[in-house]
Amino acid sequence: MEKFDIAIIGGGPAGIMAAIAASRTSRVILLEKNPSLGCKLLLTGGGRCNITNGKPIKQLLTFFNNKNFLKHSFYTFTNEDLLSLFDLDFISEEDDRIFPKSGKSSDILKGLNDLLEDVSICYNFEVKSISDDFVINDKLKADKIIIATGGVTYPKTGSGIYNYSLTSQPITDIRYGLSPLVTKKDLSDIAGVTIRDVVISYKKSKVRGDVLFSHVGLTGPGIINISNEISESISYNLLESQPDIDLEIAIDLCPELSRDDLKFKFTNDFQKKGKTRLKNYLKLFLTNSFTDFFLDEINLDGNLELSRVNKKSKNRLVENLKRFTFEITDFNSNLAKVTIGGIDLTHVNPRTMESTLTPGLYFAGEVLNLHGPTGGYNLKIAFSTGYLAGISASEK
Incomplete structure (x- = not known):
């Protein structure tokens, strides 16, 4: 020997x-x-x-x-x-x-x-x-x-x-650590799209970084890092069983602006640029390829002129720009780092x-x-x- x-x-x-x-x-x-x-x-x-x-x-x-x-x-x-x-x-x-x-x-x-x-x-x-x-x-x-x-x-x-x-x-x-997340909603239509420098929240944890959409869910540095907080908050042990996940994360799409800042800006811009279509105006805050998906999710017509957006719709817009949510059903464990x-x-x-x-x-x-x-x-x-x-x- x-x-x-x-x-x-x-x-x-x-x-x-x-x-x-x-x-x-x-x-x-x-x-x-x-x-x-x-x-x-x-x-x-x-x-x-x-x-x-x-x-x-x-x-x-x-x-x-x-x-x-x-x-x-x-x-x-x-x-x-x-x-x-x-x-x-x-x-x-x-x-x-x-x-x-x-x-x-x-x-x-x-x-x-x-x-x-x-x-x-x-x-x-x-x-x-x-x-x-x-x-x-x-x-x-x-x-x-x-x-x-x-x-x-x-x-x-x-x-x-x-x-x-x-x-x-x-x-x-x-x-699992540093893992992409699987969403309840099918994101195939925006697979490959990236939203940059946003803030992802889960309970009291916040992480700033990019988010990339995949066919099965969310990935990118911001999501990868918040996944650790999620994983450690759930009671499971891979030596015995797989995790059972049903939770929500929120994304602040405009971290540089508060809700009050957005409301003030909308009040001024919607009057000055009344003929501008909503989907074109949102290019100030969102990438082109994500805007249509965002508007569909919050049930707002992107072709609506700014002057015709009512107060209730403005509030919905502000709330979702600051807290756009996704339901998470699993870790994409095959890609956990x-x-x-x-x-x-x-x-x-x-x-x-x-x-x-x-x-x-x-x-x-x-x-x-x-x-x-x-x-x-x-x-x-x-x-x-x-x-x-x-x-x-x-x-x-």
Whole structure:
């Protein structure tokens, strides 16, 4: 039976980074169930790889509920440390999202692969059992093990609920994160249309961003981020059942103007531009391709001249511009980007990523109960916790 200092289970961003860090001083094997590494990494950022978020660490940590747990890993392996590993140019885009200038996630994966030259890699290797003395599948043995198997999203990349059963480590409820939403209403007529810089509300939560309409519902950065608030407010656990959803979200289509501002503007404009048709006037606030849908939904005639719009219709217009609602019936789970929940952080040392229950067992990345918004935050978690797990396992 072949023996290694460290066995790493999972060849995603966290597992790869753990292997790179650990291999500097230890004999390491990386076990991947797919025929290649980084399957999910290639999908990130729309195939461009939003490798991290460039905000200063102190500010970056404010975007995470478990910021105290992440603090040590973020300072141990910074964005500068990460980007310096690559012989690539990077660019910063809106909200400090960092991408390779080439726009190719494959360039990031190639750079990481080049750093694995001292790591033994075993492809098409599905880990089914880990014994108490760290024998894996009765085939190989390790002094220490790092589990970086990811969550439950994108199962085609190797994720799955069964990954949580490899150890007896306590697990929190598992939920979908950063997911598009399925609407009760068929939105096929406006599929592909985007409304920009709006405010999406669910209960007391508000998120500002773009909304994209799809054939089955809503997506885009704003929707993706509010989905976390929705998911965490519902009682369900994917280890046991699927969520049962019947709720409403609201979109403020004119966040820069209050209801009073809109009423005042309408009073003046409807008098001055009385011959203008309503659908043409609304181009001041809405995209052309969304206007007809909006008017149909609130039952107003777009061909009506402004001078003929009565007070009741004006009020309806104002109310819906400030609070346009959609009934939500499900998560579009096939496109959920991350997993909410995972290995309970109570029993993991944040300074090493080692289990406090099983010495020599470490965790990294999405398998942990860690998640953030869209925009490079989740890859930041993967790379930093992976690096910390790797150096901790190799130094002890």
